[in-house]
Amino acid sequence: MSCVTDRSMPFWCVGNPLSDPFGGAVMDKISSVEVAKILAWAKGEKLIECTSFHDDDLVPWDPEHLEDDLDSKSSVSKTLHEIKKILDQAGIRVHVATCSLHGNKLFRNGGLCNPDPEIRALAARKVERTLRIGHFFGAKYFVYWVARDGFEVPVCTDWTQVYKNLADGLNHATDYIEKEHLTNYIGASIEPKPNEPRGQMFLPTAGHAAAFIACCLKRPDFWGVNPELLQHESMCLLNASMTAAFLCATGKLKFLHFGSQIKAQFDNDFPPLIGPEGLKETVFLFKTLQDLHWKGVVEFDCHMLRAEGEPGEGIARRKQFVRNCVEALQMAETLAERIKAPKLGSGAAAADLESIRQMCNL
Numbered sequence: 001m002s003c004v005t006d007r008s009m010p011f012w013c014v015g016n017p018l019s020d021p022f023g024g025a026v027m028d029k030i031s032s033v034e035v036a037k038i039l040a041w042a043k044g045e046k047l048i049e050c051t052s053f054h055d056d057d058l059v060p061w062d063p064e065h066l067e068d069d070l071d072s073k074s075s076v077s078k079t080l081h082e083i084k085k086i087l088d089q090a091g092i093r094v095h096v097a098t099c100s101l102h103g104n105k106l107f108r109n110g111g112l113c114n115p116d117p118e119i120r121a122l123a124a125r126k127v128e129r130t131l132r133i134g135h136f137f138g139a140k141y142f143v144y145w146v147a148r149d150g151f152e153v154p155v156c157t158d159w160t161q162v163y164k165n166l167a168d169g170l171n172h173a174t175d176y177i178e179k180e181h182l183t184n185y186i187g188a189s190i191e192p193k194p195n196e197p198r199g200q201m202f203l204p205t206a207g208h209a210a211a212f213i214a215c216c217l218k219r220p221d222f223w224g225v226n227p228e229l230l231q232h233e234s235m236c237l238l239n240a241s242m243t244a245a246f247l248c249a250t251g252k253l254k255f256l257h258f259g260s261q262i263k264a265q266f267d268n269d270f271p272p273l274i275g276p277e278g279l280k281e282t283v284f285l286f287k288t289l290q291d292l293h294w295k296g297v298v299e300f301d302c303h304m305l306r307a308e309g310e311p312g313e314g315i316a317r318r319k320q321f322v323r324n325c326v327e328a329l330q331m332a333e334t335l336a337e338r339i340k341a342p343k344l345g346s347g348a349a350a351a352d353l354e355s356i357r358q359m360c361n362l
């Protein structure tokens with residue numbers, strides 16, 4: 001039995017035009033309405049059930065108009081309604097609303113942890129707007145990804161304030177959900193990452209995030225963790241099965257971000273199972289989740305390889321990308337199901353060989 005209740009394909013993965021720090025986009029940039037149409041197609045093909053977005057994936061943000069979403073005559077409001085109509089007609093549910101605090105240069109030195117109180121206040125207002133947009137779409141979770149809350153130079157960091165500011169920022173989000181009765185949210189989640197875009201980030205691993213929730217937040221039961229496996233934890237050489245098992249044991253595994261990764265590299269965001277390594281780690285991750293009887297949402301967080309982009313074929317390539325991701329997830333689950341409990345006493349190496357035999361039907 002699959003442990004995946006729903007598959008979610010976010011706006012930012014489908015919209016990604018495949019630029020990197022060394023070169024610009026290779027695919028046509030497409031609008032959020034066009035992305036919504038691709039997602040509607042994917043739902044029709046029974047590939048996905050849900051989607052997720054950053055506020056900036058859907059509509060632009062203007063610090064001079066912090067409540068433009070509430071003005072029914074604004075172009076922001078019109079675009080949001082247009083997207084909602086497409087998603088509703090296709091029957092796609094919205095899993096996550098997350099606030100982009102990484103793109104705009106105002107947040108270059110952090111969002112919720114920015115040392116400047118005015119920028120922190122602006123970040124809080126952007127989070128409020130994201131929460132309202134998420135409510136409009138019926139999003140189930142609010143996600144905080146560490147993004148630019150981090151540092152390069154420890155002596156330039158005010159360590160007396162960092163975690164207090166972070167707790168204040170996240171507590172403000174849950175206060176706002178309560179105050180405005182945004183009852184669609186069933187929880188909130190922290191997405192840890194060790195580095196990139198900052199040299200170091202303030203919540204580098206799932207363990208840091210889980211401890212921070214338990215010790216520093218006002219509503220620890222509302223908060224959980226969505227680890228990004230394999231990518232974020234593999235960047236710092238942590239093992240995906242252990243991260244999943246730790247979060248299950250602490251009751252904090254809200255859902256997965258999913259893709260593939262070369263260990264100890266920058267965030268590859270390869271599609272699942274694609275790339276020179278990660279197949280065994282991915283299969284073992286799902287074996288672990290199956291053994292633990294975890295059930296939940298798997299959300300893809302990846303993009304196609306830049307070399308695979310083809311200018312002028314943006315829509316067809318993006319559709320194929322969604323199909324590839326879903327097929328890879330199904331393959332990983334099928335392979336994981338084949339592995340039976342290794343024979344005790346046979347020794348670690350023999351048990352591992354046996355698991356490979358079973359996985360490959362040898």
Ligand code: 3MF
Pocket residue numbers: 012054098143144145191193228257267301
């Ligand atoms: C970066 C990420 C982010 C988060 C997203 C949702 C752009 O490495 O993984 O994707 O997943 O911000 O919180």
Ligand code: MG
Pocket residue numbers: 191228257301
């Ligand atoms: Mg992610």
